Amino acid sequence: MAENSIITAKKAVVIGGSTGSIDVLLQVLPVLSVPLTYICIIVLHRRNTADSTLAHLLSLKTTIPVREVEDKEPVRPGIIYLAPADYHVLIERDRTFALDDSEKVNYSRPSIDVTFESAAEVFGPSLIGVLLSGANADGTAGLKAIKKKGGLLVTQLPATAQAAMMPQQAILNTQVDYILDIQGISSLLNNLNL
Amino acid sequence: MVMIEDEQMDLLLTDLFERYGYDFTHYARASLKRRINRVWSLDKFPSFAELRYRIRNDSEYIKRFVEELTVNVTEMFRDPFFYRALRTDVLPTLAAKPFIRIWHAGCSTGEEVFSMAILLKEAGLLHKSLLYATDINPDVLASARKGIVALSQMKQYSENYVLSGGVADFSMYYTAQYSYAKFLDELAERMVFSTHNLVSDRSFNEFDLILCRNVLIYFDKALQQRVLSLFDESLGLLSYLALGAKETLRFSTLETKYRPLNGEKIWRKIV
Structure with a gap:
């Protein structure tokens, strides 16, 4: 399966979230179709402790492997990649990960904008950007970059978000394609899983 | 933008x-x-x-x-559990050496070099150690040489120190001056600061421990391999190489010659 899916993986999904987004993922992950045929990268704001508790927590909810990104590893479909605490996650044109511990962006490292902008350059119109709950403006500039390259924008329905600011900022400032509740996000992701 | x-x-x-x-x-x-x-x-x-x-x-x-x-983000006792592993697993194996040489490659403003000096002092090894601290950037080295950090950082550094297994009163290692903390001269006495460009310069000594943390992430695979080979040439048998929390030897030719220590990004040269 692995060999085959590298060739056929056309879509890539980047998911960003802050306050209240872990709860969303804990509901979405258990219903995702297995195996995952697209590339999936998650960037969550978190405390800068370098432990792997979050990856462990998420991995309890799905049989899809959940891994913190390591520098230079190839970006493969079928795995849920998680941005490590205290690093920005970038993607090179040869589809390998590159980590960066430079200045915080939007008071955040990892920053959602940084990963979204970088993924937009590499995946172009094959990219779907999903912005979840959060009390921060991170993610909006990233979604703009994805749109500019022809990708698809999704946000959580603000009324269903524990912190509505992040999706709201995006809806106000970009052309979001789908505004979905948690169940809607799950089924959109499963529709990508061809 | x-x-x-x-x-x-x-x-x-x-x-x-x-x-x-x-x-x-x-x-x-x-x-x-x-x-x-x-x-x-x-x-x-x-x-x-x-x-x-x-x-x-x-x-x-x-x-x-x-x-x-170039990125110059650093802190004292960065990833405290890494420093705990240095204390418990690495330094005891170096204690029997008559002389200990350590290289901090890409040391930036020196916070990790001072952290290391504190570990060595607490292990009773500082007097017979030499810490070579290098960076491409002469300005950050000038700052490192002064041994001064912003006082506002010390609360965080003190917490990191405790998490790393430190049991002393951290404030005894520095004196507060206005908004700065200056480290004891005793710590800096065993340090040598020098510019060194990992892209173009060669090995300059043999070391017991090389630390190069969150520098390789800024290089492509080819340059990573070059730098790792340079480190390999500069390490004797049973010496140690320490990298940043998300860096790896996995994509280099060093992988088979080094054995990882449990849990932290520290490898020991076995061939």
């Missing part, structure tokens, strides 16, 4: 190399691009042509530009 094109980036990198000898061509492309976009915005160049003109014709500006391209 401005976005430099790939072709424009190549022009700048060629200028930097041909005119000034700085070779950034094997830096990790995605993050270097962000760095260039950042300086372009910060210094408010109205166009790429003007940025390039300044770089080609203002050798004073180059100093700033190069400094902004």
Whole structure:
């Protein structure tokens, strides 16, 4: 399966979230179709402790492997990649990960904008950007970059978000394609899983 | 936000190399691009042509530009559990040596070098150790040499110190002066600071421990391999190599010659 899916993986999904987004993922992950045929990268704001508790927590909810990104590893479909605490996650044109511990962006490292902008350059119109709950403006500039390259924008329905600011900022400032509740996000992701 | 094109980036990198000898061509492309976009915005160049003109014709500006391209984020006892592993698993195996040589490659402003000196002092090894601290950037080295950090950081550093297994009163290692903390001269006495460019310079000694943390992430795979080979040449049998929390030997030829220590990014040379 692995060999085959590298060739056929056309879509890539980047998911960003802050306050209240872990709860969303804990509901979405258990219903995702297995195996995952697209590339999936998650960037969550978190405390800068370098432990792997979050990856462990998420991995309890799905049989899809959940891994913190390591520098230079190839970006493969079928795995849920998680941005490590205290690093920005970038993607090179040869589809390998590159980590960066430079200045915080939007008071955040990892920053959602940084990963979204970088993924937009590499995946172009094959990219779907999903912005979840959060009390921060991170993610909006990233979604703009994805749109500019022809990708698809999704946000959580603000009324269903524990912190509505992040999706709201995006809806106000970009052309979001789908505004979905948690169940809607799950089924959109499963529709990508061809 | 401005976005430099790939072709424009190549022009700048060629200028930097041909005119000034700085070779950034094997830096990790995605993050270097962000760095260039950042300086372009910060210094408010109205166009790429003007940025390039300044770089080609203002050798004073180059100093700033190069400094902004390299990342100088560091802290004391960064990843405290890494330092705990140094205390419990690495230093005891070096204690029997008559002399201990340590190289901090890409030491930036020196916070990790002072952390190391504190570990060595607490293990009773500082008097017979020498810490070589190098960086490409002379300005950060000048700052490291002073042994001064902002007092506002000390609460965080003190917490890191405790998490790393430190049991002393951390404040005995520095004196507070205005808004700064200055480390004891005793710690700095065993340090040698020098510029060293990992891209172009060679090995200069043999070491028992090399630390190069969150430097390799800024290099592409080819340059990573070059630098790791340089470290390999500079390490004797049973010596240690320590990298950043998300860096790995996995994509290099060193992998089979080094055995990882449990849990932390520390490897011991076994062949």
